[in-house]
Amino acid sequence: MSAQLSVSDQKVDITVGPRGSLELLSQREIDILTDTEAGQTRLFELFRQCALAVLNTGSESDDAAAIFETYSDFSIAIGKRTRGLKLVIRNAPASAIVDGRMIEGVRQHLFAVLRDIVYIGTDISDSDLFDLGSSEGITDAVFHILKHARILDPDLPPRTVVCWGGHSISRDEYDYTKEVGYHLGLRGLDICTGCGPGAMKGPMKGAAVGHAKQRFREGRYLGLSEPGIIAAEPPNPMVSNLVVLPDIEKRLEAFVRLGHGILVFPGGVGTAEEILYLLGILLEPANRHIALPVVFTGPPGSRSYFEELDAFLKLTFGEDISSRYRIIVGDAAEVGRYMGRAIRDVRRQRRRDGDAYYFNWLLNVPMAHQVPFEVTHEHVGNLVLSRDLPAHELAVNLRRAFSAIVTGNVKDHGIRMIRRHGPFELNADASLVRALDHLLQQFVAQGRMKLSGAYEPCFSVRPVS
Numbered sequence: 001m002s003a004q005l006s007v008s009d010q011k012v013d014i015t016v017g018p019r020g021s022l023e024l025l026s027q028r029e030i031d032i033l034t035d036t037e038a039g040q041t042r043l044f045e046l047f048r049q050c051a052l053a054v055l056n057t058g059s060e061s062d063d064a065a066a067i068f069e070t071y072s073d074f075s076i077a078i079g080k081r082t083r084g085l086k087l088v089i090r091n092a093p094a095s096a097i098v099d100g101r102m103i104e105g106v107r108q109h110l111f112a113v114l115r116d117i118v119y120i121g122t123d124i125s126d127s128d129l130f131d132l133g134s135s136e137g138i139t140d141a142v143f144h145i146l147k148h149a150r151i152l153d154p155d156l157p158p159r160t161v162v163c164w165g166g167h168s169i170s171r172d173e174y175d176y177t178k179e180v181g182y183h184l185g186l187r188g189l190d191i192c193t194g195c196g197p198g199a200m201k202g203p204m205k206g207a208a209v210g211h212a213k214q215r216f217r218e219g220r221y222l223g224l225s226e227p228g229i230i231a232a233e234p235p236n237p238m239v240s241n242l243v244v245l246p247d248i249e250k251r252l253e254a255f256v257r258l259g260h261g262i263l264v265f266p267g268g269v270g271t272a273e274e275i276l277y278l279l280g281i282l283l284e285p286a287n288r289h290i291a292l293p294v295v296f297t298g299p300p301g302s303r304s305y306f307e308e309l310d311a312f313l314k315l316t317f318g319e320d321i322s323s324r325y326r327i328i329v330g331d332a333a334e335v336g337r338y339m340g341r342a343i344r345d346v347r348r349q350r351r352r353d354g355d356a357y358y359f360n361w362l363l364n365v366p367m368a369h370q371v372p373f374e375v376t377h378e379h380v381g382n383l384v385l386s387r388d389l390p391a392h393e394l395a396v397n398l399r400r401a402f403s404a405i406v407t408g409n410v411k412d413h414g415i416r417m418i419r420r421h422g423p424f425e426l427n428a429d430a431s432l433v434r435a436l437d438h439l440l441q442q443f444v445a446q447g448r449m450k451l452s453g454a455y456e457p458c459f460s461v462r463p464v465s
Contacts, residue, residue, distance in 0.1 A: 010094045011071070015079075016102050017086040018111045043121040046227055050113045050244065051076050053231040055089075055096040057106060067231060087114075109235050109242050112149070116244035117227075119148050124246060135367040142245070142253050143359060149243045151222060151258075152358045158260040158347045160190045160222070161339055164274050165199025165265030166448065167233050173266050176299040176332060177202030180263065183336025185210020185219065189343070192258055194251075195223025195242060196233025199265040204238035222258070226251045249370050252277050257360045260346045261293045261339050264325075266302040268448040269406045272309070272439070273399055277369060279313070280395030282324050286364040291349040293342035294325040295335055303329050305446060312439045316398065316432060317391050368396045373403060375414065377421050380404045385428035386464045398436070401426060405440065408458030410450060424459040433461050 052074050056067055077088040087110070096106045123129060124141050131137030146152050161184055165177065181191060181203030191207045193200035204221040211219035223239035226247055235242050245251040255262075256278065264275060278294065281287060296306050306327050313321050328335050347357070355362045373379065383397045383404075404424055407414030418424075426433055437457055443449040 011073075011091045012094045012097050013090050014092065014097060014102060015086055015088050016107060016110070019107075043117065046121075047114060047117045048074075048076055050117060050227055050230050051087075051089075051110055052092075053234040054106060054109045054113055055092045057096070057109070057234045057237060103237075105237050105239075109239065112242040113230075113244055116145065116149065119145065120244070120246050123148075135365065135370060138250065138367075138370045139253065139257075139365065142250050142257060145245060145250070146243060146254060146258065146359070149241065151220075151241045151243060154356065154358055156358060158343050158350060158357050159188060160192050160220075160258055160260050161203075161343075162255050162259035162262045163191060163193045163199065163203040163265065164255075164262065164267065164271055166267030166271055167194075167196045167198040167200060168268075169198045169266055170301070172299050172301055174198060174202050176297075176302075177265050178206035179332035180265075180297060180335050181206025181208075182210045183333050184339060185212075185216070186214060187336055187340040188214065188216050188219075189339065190220040190222065192222040192224065192255065194229075194233060195225050195235040195239045196229075197236055199267060200233070201236040201238055202265075203263070204236070208238065224251050224254050224258075247372050249372050253365050253370060256281060256292070256363060256365070258358075259292070259360075260343045262295070263335065263339070264294070264296045266298045266305045266448070268443055268450075269402070269410070269440070272443075273402055273406075275309070275313075276395055276399035276402060279317070279321065279324060280369060280392055280399060281363065281365055283317070283321075283392035283395055284364050284366060285392070289349075289353075290360070290363055291342075291346045292360075292363075293339060293346070295328055295338060296325055297328045297332075297335050298330075300330040304442075305448070308439060308442045312435050315435045317394070321391075366392075366396075368393075373400045375404045375407045375417075377417070377424060380424040380426065380459075383427060384464065385426060385432045387429055387432070388464075398432075401428070402436065405436070405457075405459060406449075409440075409455065414458075418458045423457070425462050426459050427462050427464060429464055430461055433459070 052067065052071055071091060071093065073091045075090045079086045079088050096102055124145065130141040132141060177199050184191065184203065185207035189207070191203045193203060207219060207221070221238050221240045223235050223242045224245060225233065225235065225242065226245045228248065230244065243254070245254055252274065262278065264271065282292065296309070298306065306329060310322065310327060326338065328338065350357055353362060380401065383401050385394065385397055385401055387394070408418045408424060440449065441455060444455045
């Protein structure tokens with residue numbers, strides 16, 4: 001890696017190049033990325049924003065607008081050279097540099113972002129190689145993104161545990177995620193998270209200690225992100241393999257295709273949406289035979305969070321839904337033991353059914369889970385929330401309604417939408433909406449939902465006819 005550095009007022013200028021072959025780009029790919037006449041300015045601006053987020057790793061702020069304002073003079077340019085490329089960076093966060101050199105983990109993440117943004121823009125979104133109008137085509141695109149990032153290893157046995165949870169959790173909850181990660185690491189299990197702070201960082205740190213005690217040097221810490229959230233949740237330093245997916249839905253599919261078990265730590269509204277996505281897939285009749293252990297876990301102080309969540313899921317889907325997950329509170333060692341046993345069952349099922357260890361091809365992810373849901377009054381009004389629907393269809397609509405309610409209460413453009421056009425109108429069983437509203441109020445009471453003011457429902461209910 002070549003680097004030239006100047007520092008001024010906590011900002012730095014540096015020139016950096018890739019090391020190894022993973023992040024190499026062809027001359028054609030470099031031309032496409034830098035050709036303003038070919039309409040690639042949007043692609044490059046996306047890379048610039050993601051690059052700034054990566055270089056800002058470790059910042060206490062998760063306010064993307066504030067980050068971009070602070071570093072409004074940040075620039076990054078791609079310089080061509082015969083042996084590859086170099087990045088010419090101006091006014092970057094000084095925290096990314098130590099003794100005149102870019103921190104190696106930051107450098108790897110920076111070029112991983114470049115690799116994925118270019119691949120998504122040239123080979124996924126703007127080509128006819130993948131039929132993104134079909135479920136099979138979307139799954140194939142997810143597979144090729146992961147393959148291009150070289151994280152699909154056919155020689156590894158099932159050992160990847162996906163960890164979901166909030167990026168802004170209490171210290172007690174964060175310490176618990178590390179303890180759980182430690183017990184997973186002792187069993188040689190890898191960690192895959194959304195790559196940000198909080199519940200996405202803790203399990204990786206704990207697993208690293210467990211791996212070290214076992215002298216296990218092949219441990220992997222996989223981070224899956226997407227451009228829309230990477231600024232608020234830049235990859236934490238523990239991530240060894242970073243992959244940027246095009247959108248939330250493809251990111252979620254990557255989690256369930258890669259994972260051999262899923263842990264859910266305390267979180268907020270985003271974590272609840274992930275749970276509804278997961279349960280919608282597990283409730284799909286075609287997935288009845290698929291082994292995918294799910295554990296909800298946290299320290300004793302998080303008990304009420306899981307009790308409220310469990311009550312909401314049972315009221316919505318019936319008592320049998322609890323057979324799809326196990327709740328373990330305050331016992332990190334038991335989480336490790338349970339997940340170790342359960343993943344051995346996954347291995348037996350994959351071997352019996354002839355499915356790959358590294359990518360769960362036999363899991364049926366319906367199109368409804370793969371297509372991004374745009375929150376508008378019209379789209380929300382077309383949703384039906386009724387217990388008369390099959391459970392897997394209700395889960396899809398409920399996740400979309402949940403997303404809309406969160407948008408209307410938390411996100412700036414959603415709040416403006418409600419002010420301009422009035423509340424969303426949900427076509428729903430009143431009892432379901434009351435349960436959903438109660439859950440959101442509990443999130444507010446527990447400090448798990450960021451609001452600019454008091455919580456007020458952003459929806460009205462039109463009873464299901």
